[in-house]
Amino acid sequence: MAVYTDVGEAELAGFLGRYDCGPLLSYKGIAEGVENSNFLLRAGGGTFILTLYEKRVDRDDLPFFVGLMRHLASRGLNCPQPVVTRDGETLGELAGRPAALFTFLEGMWSRRPHADQCREVGVALAQLHDLASDFDLRRPNALGVAGWRQLLDGCGPRADDVEDGLRDELDAELRFLEENWPKGLPAGVIHADLFPDNVFFLSGELSGLIDFYFACNDILAYDLAICLCAWCFEQDGAYNVTKGRALIEGYRSARVLSAAELAALPLLARGAALRFLLTRLYDWIHVPANSFVTKKDPKEYLRKSRFHRSVRSIADYGVHE
Amino acid sequence: MAVYTDVGEAELAGFLGRYDCGPLLSYKGIAEGVENSNFLLRAGGGTFILTLYEKRVDRDDLPFFVGLMRHLASRGLNCPQPVVTRDGETLGELAGRPAALFTFLEGMWSRRPHADQCREVGVALAQLHDLASDFDLRRPNALGVAGWRQLLDGCGPRADDVEDGLRDELDAELRFLEENWPKGLPAGVIHADLFPDNVFFLSGELSGLIDFYFACNDILAYDLAICLCAWCFEQDGAYNVTKGRALIEGYRSARVLSAAELAALPLLARGAALRFLLTRLYDWIHVPANSFVTKKDPKEYLRKSRFHRSVRSIADYGVHE
Numbered sequence: 022m023a024v025y026t027d028v029g030e031a032e033l034a035g036f037l038g039r040y041d042c043g044p045l046l047s048y049k050g051i052a053e054g055v056e057n058s059n060f061l062l063r064a065g066g067g068t069f070i071l072t073l074y075e076k077r078v079d080r081d082d083l084p085f086f087v088g089l090m091r092h093l094a095s096r097g098l099n100c101p102q103p104v105v106t107r108d109g110e111t112l113g114e115l116a117g118r119p120a121a122l123f124t125f126l127e128g129m130w131s132r133r134p135h136a137d138q139c140r141e142v143g144v145a146l147a148q149l150h151d152l153a154s155d156f157d158l159r160r161p162n163a164l165g166v167a168g169w170r171q172l173l174d175g176c177g178p179r180a181d182d183v184e185d186g187l188r189d190e191l192d193a194e195l196r197f198l199e200e201n202w203p204k205g206l207p208a209g210v211i212h213a214d215l216f217p218d219n220v221f222f223l224s225g226e227l228s229g230l231i232d233f234y235f236a237c238n239d240i241l242a243y244d245l246a247i248c249l250c251a252w253c254f255e256q257d258g259a260y261n262v263t264k265g266r267a268l269i270e271g272y273r274s275a276r277v278l279s280a281a282e283l284a285a286l287p288l289l290a291r292g293a294a295l296r297f298l299l300t301r302l303y304d305w306i307h308v309p310a311n312s313f314v315t316k317k318d319p320k321e322y323l324r325k326s327r328f329h330r331s332v333r334s335i336a337d338y339g340v341h342e
Numbered sequence: 343m344a345v346y347t348d349v350g351e352a353e354l355a356g357f358l359g360r361y362d363c364g365p366l367l368s369y370k371g372i373a374e375g376v377e378n379s380n381f382l383l384r385a386g387g388g389t390f391i392l393t394l395y396e397k398r399v400d401r402d403d404l405p406f407f408v409g410l411m412r413h414l415a416s417r418g419l420n421c422p423q424p425v426v427t428r429d430g431e432t433l434g435e436l437a438g439r440p441a442a443l444f445t446f447l448e449g450m451w452s453r454r455p456h457a458d459q460c461r462e463v464g465v466a467l468a469q470l471h472d473l474a475s476d477f478d479l480r481r482p483n484a485l486g487v488a489g490w491r492q493l494l495d496g497c498g499p500r501a502d503d504v505e506d507g508l509r510d511e512l513d514a515e516l517r518f519l520e521e522n523w524p525k526g527l528p529a530g531v532i533h534a535d536l537f538p539d540n541v542f543f544l545s546g547e548l549s550g551l552i553d554f555y556f557a558c559n560d561i562l563a564y565d566l567a568i569c570l571c572a573w574c575f576e577q578d579g580a581y582n583v584t585k586g587r588a589l590i591e592g593y594r595s596a597r598v599l600s601a602a603e604l605a606a607l608p609l610l611a612r613g614a615a616l617r618f619l620l621t622r623l624y625d626w627i628h629v630p631a632n633s634f635v636t637k638k639d640p641k642e643y644l645r646k647s648r649f650h651r652s653v654r655s656i657a658d659y660g661v662h663e
Contacts, residue, residue: 027453029453029454030450030452030453030543044545045450046448046449046544047446047447047448047449047450047542047544048450049372049373049374049382050372050373050374051370051371051372051373051382052370052371052372052373053370053371061370061372061382063389063448068384125368126368127367127368127384128367128368129351129366129368129369131351132348132350132351133350221368222351223367223368224365
């Protein structure tokens with residue numbers, strides 16, 4: 022949950038004065054997103070999401086994030102569309118922070134996704150990759166393979182507090198991934214955080230994708246590997262082959278996966294599991310107990326990492342070339 | 343901020359099936375209220391607030407709270423109106439908690455109230471007292487004068503951590519109030535927590551009162567004394583006589599204050615300041631640092647308590663009989 026910055030009515034009305042959104046009627050801080058402060062705002066012209074970008078987001082990245090959403094929305098992807106001021110701007114400043122106004126997406130995220138939803142996510146992810154292919158800004162993936170060593174070093178010896186020998190295990194896994202990470206696979210803009218709470222459904226259909234604040238340039242199939250980790254495991258840690266097949270086949274129905282991409286999927290999934298394991302482990306060790314941020318269990322991704330290490334080919338995910 | 347309980351779409355849809363509110367479109371946990379989990383919910387039939395009552399609220403009190411809101415709304419006070427199911431119910435159960443659906447009130451609370459807003463609050467408070475006079479349920483004030491001793495005892499010697507000698511000072515003040523607390527003043531249903539964040543304004547006018555979860559039966563003028571504490575001090579701790587006068591005169595424009603009520607106001611204000619000082623002090627000492635609840639500074643109310651002790655008559659508040 023996240024409302025780090027409160028906003029007064031007068032300064033908010035001043036901010037909104039640059040938009041054609043009608044008079045302000047109400048605004049409520051909402052428990053959505055982790056990095057930023059978000060308000061659900063009602064005005065004469067409709068319902069909006071107001072986002073204030075907090076310290077953890079680099080201001081230099083904002084044109085990429087907001088520009089990407091504008092690009093994708095203009096091409097028909099259901100995602101929050103940045104509202105444009107009368108001066109043509111999509112980014113402003115409010116309460117001393119960069120701020121932007123977005124259209125509101127109806128829909129609910131699925132607490133227990135089923136296979137049909139996994140298939141729809143696969144389709145939407147492929148569409149995102151396709152529609153973003155002519156987006157002209159670039160952002161390297163700070164949490165990609167080249168950044169994992171620094172994360173692991175930052176965890177230090179306390180990794181073993183989570184499980185005896187974990188530090189050595191992760192060190193070996195990381196070394197393997199660094200040496201074998203695939204080269205030459207199709208790359209482009211990826212969402213990089215398409216977890217269930219970032220996908221809305223309405224009346225049984227996918228109604229929108231949100232939270233593009235980890236989006237970056239990286240291997241496209243790595244984004245699918247992230248979704249495989251995020252969508253296709255049961256709460257007891259078991260991989261669900263029906264969901265995995267639905268996700269991957271959904272993706273393939275909208276974008277062709279080459280033989281090389283398919284073959285790389287187990288390795289990319291090991292990378293995806295390690296990436297979320299490392300950030301969770303880092304937060305577990307470093308975020309103070311009295312923080313607003315709810316700490317997530319690193320062990321969930323340790324189990325997923327071990328599962329992907331046990332995979333011999335994509336047949337184990339329930340799919341074939 | 344407060345979302346203690348998450349709710350899945352399927353169980354929420356089941357809950358809403360008992361209402362004529364149309365299909366569920368979206369719901370977001372909002373940072374409003376401290377005791378309960380609140381969601382801003384959009385459905386085919388409009389926008390609503392969904393409240394899940396958490397442990398700190400006594401289930402036996404819910405018919406009083408929800409019944410009072412229904413009573414006041416039906417008599418024209420702008421407050422959240424409990425939505426009634428097709429079976430005529432206003433209280434249900436969701437995610438293992440008592441739950442209720444309310445109409446949504448537009449409007450914004452004032453972070454820096456000005457005198458005109460204090461006057462409007464005075465008027466609305468008097469209207470509330472008047473409109474609630476024929477509400478037939480009763481709820482004793484657990485945080486009234488009879489309950490303060492237990493709160494102070496519960497703070498123990500650590501009160502002196504806030505300021506040297508505070509425990510003795512509060513003990514003497516409480517003994518004085520216990521011995522001199524007024525008897526025979528007009529009593530009825532009071533809001534008991536009408537702070538600025540519980541009053542909405544829209545287009546310069548008061549648009550609604552919310553959060554009736556401290557409402558109870560007590561001395562009516564004590565409710566005005568609470569507002570005097572909550573609305574009429576500057577951030578530097580100074581009493582603002584213009585705001586105080588506006589609040590009290592606003593109240594008097596809608597309900598006659600007797601000479602006895604006016605004369606008792608300084609004493610009631612001492613009680614109000616002590617009540618919020620004690621609960622803040624109690625939380626300061628007992629609420630763990632990693633709690634979601636934002637702890638409020640008890641010293642703010644220590645300054646207000648001392649101010650009210652210095653008051654010789656209501657002339658010091660800027661008003662006359």
